[in-house]
Amino acid sequence: MYKSLVLILISALLNSSGFLFGKLAAPARTNNAVTELTQPQISPQYLSESIVFHGSSASAKLALTFDADMTPGMAAQMANPNITWYNAKLVDVLHQTQTPATLFLTGMWIETHPDIAKTLSNDPLFELGNHSYSHPSFSRPCFGLKPISENEKPAQITKTQVLLKSLTGKDNLYFRFPGGCYTKNDLALVKSFGLLPIQWNSEGPDSFNTDTNKIIANLKRYTHNGTIIVLHLDGEKNSPKTAEVVSAYIPWARSQGYEFVKLSDLLK
Ligand SMILES: [Zn+2]
Numbered sequence: 001m002y003k004s005l006v007l008i009l010i011s012a013l014l015n016s017s018g019f020l021f022g023k024l025a026a027p028a029r030t031n032n033a034v035t036e037l038t039q040p041q042i043s044p045q046y047l048s049e050s051i052v053f054h055g056s057s058a059s060a061k062l063a064l065t066f067d068a069d070m071t072p073g074m075a076a077q078m079a080n081p082n083i084t085w086y087n088a089k090l091v092d093v094l095h096q097t098q099t100p101a102t103l104f105l106t107g108m109w110i111e112t113h114p115d116i117a118k119t120l121s122n123d124p125l126f127e128l129g130n131h132s133y134s135h136p137s138f139s140r141p142c143f144g145l146k147p148i149s150e151n152e153k154p155a156q157i158t159k160t161q162v163l164l165k166s167l168t169g170k171d172n173l174y175f176r177f178p179g180g181c182y183t184k185n186d187l188a189l190v191k192s193f194g195l196l197p198i199q200w201n202s203e204g205p206d207s208f209n210t211d212t213n214k215i216i217a218n219l220k221r222y223t224h225n226g227t228i229i230v231l232h233l234d235g236e237k238n239s240p241k242t243a244e245v246v247s248a249y250i251p252w253a254r255s256q257g258y259e260f261v262k263l264s265d266l267l268k
Contacts, residue, residue: 042173042196046267050187051197055226055266060258062223063266064101064246065200066090066233067176069135070108071146074234078112085109086116087235089243097250100125102263103233104176104198107133107160110167121167127262128167129174129198133159142181153186157193174198174263180230198263200230204245207232212241212248219249223258226266 046052055061070085077083094101103126110117120126132138133156137145148156157175164172175195177186182197190197202222204215219229231246232239250260 042264042267047196049196050184050191051182051199052228052267053199054201054224054228057225060225061261061266062226062253062258063228063263064099064231064260065104065129065176065198065228065263066101066231066242067104067131068106068109068113068233069131069178069238070106070112070234071135072108074238075108075112083236085234085236085238086113087233087239087242090233090235090246091120093243093247093250094125097247098125099246099250099260100262100265101260102127102129102174104129104131104174105160105164106131106135106178107163108135110160110163117167127264128164128172129176129263130157130160130164130172130195131176132156132178135178137179137181138177138186139181139183142179145179145181150185153189154193157190157195161193161195176230198228200228202227202229204231204242206239206242206245208238210240212244215241215245216248216252219245220252223253223256228263228266 046055055063068085074085078085093099103120105117105128109131121128135145136148136152136156137143138148138153138156140147161172171194173194173196175190175193176198177190180199182190187197202219204218206215209215222229231242233242235242253260
């Protein structure tokens with residue numbers, strides 16, 4: 001009963017604002033001309049997909065994406081001043097090599113890193129995406145992430161949309177599921193908010209992995225035109241080798257003729 005009421009309310013809200021339930025709508029228009037100009041122009045081909053795994057194979061472009069996870073447990077560990085959950089060294093490598101990237105931030109990461117999040121949002125090298133609010137699992141099993149109820153899912157999306165808009169001044173277009181775990185209903189839910197779910201087709205994986213050479217070898221193996229690569233921005237014990245990996249992988253991929261671009265450039 002409650003669930004259907006919520007759905008009716010969401011549906012009514014979306015329809016009243018020009019959105020169609022279950023379909024991805026164009027980014028919301030505002031009166032601010034600058035905001036309109038900076039909205040990504042995504043190809044209708046991608047907007048019609050239920051979830052995007054990679055870009056076109058027609059050109060030698062790669063999209064590096066970095067997820068900034070944050071759970072209540074991780075936030076509590078920040079009482080220890082040595083734990084920051086921010087891999088500054090990785091961002092230095094991206095700057096030194098002038099490598100564009102898309103950063104998927106959880107809402108809690110934005111709240112625990114307000115100044116860094118603001119700096120990243122102003123950095124022309126990067127664009128931002130939504131990685132949920134507190135990194136729960138949308139479908140089980142999902143790497144031991146905390147499960148949530150159906151009723152809790154919309155807020156996981158909308159709270160971070162609000163935080164991202166306060167950082168960038170525009171409506172974010174991308175959503176990545178924590179752990180990449182989702183059901184068919186979750187895809188429809190994300191799209192009902194005008195967001196495009198983004199998965200990946202290459203990963204280190206860099207989570208809890210200290211084997212730098214193995215991660216680099218995996219990334220090389222899955223490097224093709226249009227590849228979307230997922231790695232992590234948290235650093236420390238959760239993704240300890242990402243900076244070293246990227247500092248070796250970026251020059252190698254460029255030597256093979258690949259160009260790194262933001263998601264918006266891969267999907268336009
Ligand atoms: Zn994540």
